[in-house]
Amino acid sequence: MLNDIQEVLYGANQIQQKVKELGQTISREFEGRNPLVICVLKGAFIFMADLVKEITIPLEIDFMAVSSYGQSTKTSGVVKIMKDLDAPVQGREILIVEDIIDSGLTLSYLIDVLERRNAKSVTLVTLFDKPAGRKVELEADYKGFVLPDAFVVGYGLDYAEHYRNLPFIGILKPEVYEK
Numbered sequence: 818m819l820n821d822i823q824e825v826l827y828g829a830n831q832i833q834q835k836v837k838e839l840g841q842t843i844s845r846e847f848e849g850r851n852p853l854v855i856c857v858l859k860g861a862f863i864f865m866a867d868l869v870k871e872i873t874i875p876l877e878i879d880f881m882a883v884s885s886y887g888q889s890t891k892t893s894g895v896v897k898i899m900k901d902l903d904a905p906v907q908g909r910e911i912l913i914v915e916d917i918i919d920s921g922l923t924l925s926y927l928i929d930v931l932e933r934r935n936a937k938s939v940t941l942v943t944l945f946d947k948p949a950g951r952k953v954e955l956e957a958d959y960k961g962f963v964l965p966d967a968f969v970v971g972y973g974l975d976y977a978e979h980y981r982n983l984p985f986i987g988i989l990k991p992e993v994y995e996k
């Protein structure tokens with residue numbers, strides 16, 4: 818598995834430090850708002866778990882699974898809801914937790930869904946941002962690291978469902994998927 822990594826971009830300690838800072842900022846921002854923190858499965862599961870431990874105010878959590886990449890390194894352009902939220906979001910202050918924004922299609926779709934369900938507010942936090950990949954205009958309210966235009970895996974992010982368990986984020990060797 819480690820053999821397939823071309824370059825480590827951010828290690829576990831650097832990520833941990835950044836997640837801590839994001840948690841502190843979010844704690845200040847959402848004081849008294851009882852946010853509903855939504856994890857975008859599957860990619861965001863590790864970031865979500867680490868982030869909520871750094872948030873010091875009351876909150877609720879829920880999970881939504883959406884997928885558009887499948888077994889490919891390129892977005893299919895079609896965002897599918899694999900698992901929906903358990904509870905209504907009407908009137909709630911939402912914090913969406915995402916691992917990465919690339920084309921922006923996943924989050925623009927999700928924001929649209931939540932706004933149509935009458936959420937009171939929708940705020941975005943992403944650990945990684947790849948601005949070079951954008952197909953729709955979309956900016957996170959809070960972001961951790963800006964990444965180069967390369968296919969990355971680890972810390973929740975996959976290629977064909979693998980590599981999610983790597984504790985760092987790294988560039989996948991193109992020879993792994995260029996076959």
Ligand code: PRP
Pocket residue numbers: 857858859860861883884885886887892915916917918919920921922923924974975
């Ligand atoms: C990946 C990633 C983000 C999204 C970002 O999810 O976890 O959710 O793509 O790409 P975008 O900005 O181009 O939409 P994926 O569809 O691979 O599902 P997964 O989280 O289950 O891996």
Ligand code: MN
Pocket residue numbers: 857858859860861883
């Ligand atoms: Mn995802």
Ligand code: MG
Pocket residue numbers: 860886887974975976
């Ligand atoms: Mg994926």
